[in-house]
Amino acid sequence: MKKIGILLDSFGGISEKEIKANGFEMIPLQFSIDGKDYIDNGSELSNKEISELVKTSEETKTSLPSLATIEERLEQMSKEYENVIVLLTSSALSSTFQTVMVESKKYGDKFKLVDNHFFADQALEISKFLVKKAAEGKTIDELIKFVKQVNEKSLNYLIVKDLTSLIRGGRLTGMKKILLNSFKLIPLLKVSQEGISFGGLKRTLKGSYEKVIEKLIEFIGGLSYLENYEFKFSYAGDLEMFNEAQKALNEYKAKIEKDQISSATVLIHTGFKCASIGIWPKLSKLKF
Template identity: 30%
Template sequence: MKVAIVVDSTAYLSEEIKKQNNIYSISLNTIFGEDTYREGKDITTEEFYEKMRGFSKLPNTSQPSIGDYILLLEELNKDGYTDVISLHLSAEISGTCQNALAAAKSVEGINVHVVDSEIACTPLGLLALYAAQNKDIKPIDELLEELNTLKQKNHMNSYFIVNDLTNLQKGGRLSNAQAFLGGILRIKPILKFENGKIIATEKIRTMKKAQDKVIQLVKSDYDADGHHGKDMIMTVIHGNDEASADAWIAQLKEDPVFSKTTFIKSYFGPVIGTHLGEEAIGITFADFDVDLTGF
């Protein structure tokens, strides 16, 4: 048995990390008018945010086509892979998982195991790293079972803050947007994934107060799930605002609750950035062990 790991571009893993861990990637797309850009290939994150600022409407996004998946699976089959663990952003906000399943039916000689992460960004990337670093150590059935356990909230979770809900509401990615429409331009909403859907949980008036509330929520999760004293991974993710991410990491490092936490930094790329908007910021954390070389 020879197992390949595939993850979609919303994991935002660097080329270095993917190469080190032999992870294959497939791109989602951002669409400005009639121009389509493959995430991670045709447009940089900086170029995307600059282009979005000058674009009068919200860009569209789309999942990889079934044809793109078939080409990747055929390539992996030719390279001698018998199995593929294909990890993707939540099926509740994208058709990526569905297209992976459809493509799997079209390519003979290779077994495709699709994992719906029920989340996106760094948590998805960490699951892919765990799979890549354990695929030659553990039986595939055991590894798949572990991945479906590790994606649960008691092992990893995330909270993120957007400047306003305009992009999420326009894009239809927010499940309970109506509850917030009255203050859509005046609040800093705190969002989370719940059963794979994006849910707005808090209405906060300033970014500083929203960040303080997120820290409270994370500490509550640490209490509830027994993370105190454990080696944890925490990622601060930013929407083209690296300075704010650095400042938040510096603040978190001073908190004794996070004394055994390893901090890394990532970003919201074009597809996720389309829906969260510029200057969004978030925290994710995970309790499982992966080699973070390259972050």
């Protein structure tokens, strides 16, 4: 048996092909757009194609991975690996985590599920790092402790310029919906291990990015710690959202390293006029 296996899902927006190319496995989420069902594996539709469909759709929804797929992946990996680290969508955002946890009990403690709020390519990046450290002799307990440490040092925000998808999905109700709709305010939504919470309001996209970056820098302890961290960004393909983010990051001599379109799950729940920007520690600079 191989020592360490990694199991991810499609929340990060990375295709199954790329995940497998790195030696990992994926459980794809599912979604439907205007009555047509899809598997979110990057093969049926690219993230860019999904974003265009979401932009013009009338009805969208997401659903859990099929139970058959979950069972198949767990059975396969149980035979190939001594231990499997599982990094899925946060349990605060999806019941996929709980479903996989229940199914994994059939294999004792072989599957190590680590609840997290990673986004974009963070789960893939840390998975590569874990495999490298396992090869250097790190134990499974040390690897899991490291993932939890990185998760605690990470934070991201959603900036949602158009609230249509959030309102349509019932996530904004009552006076808050009326207020945000009436004054065209842009909500800043904090994404942490506890889930999504209200993080403030701004009138302009420029001001939204500036405020979020300010909050992220405050989260890590101030500007003096910035050299040990890096920003992550994903969006729905709207160039205005991308360009304004890059302008705001330029003030800190930072840049968007990867032009990454969000996953179907994120796109469907937040819509086309949304971007996610976050901060997490540079893995190579952490004591491990």
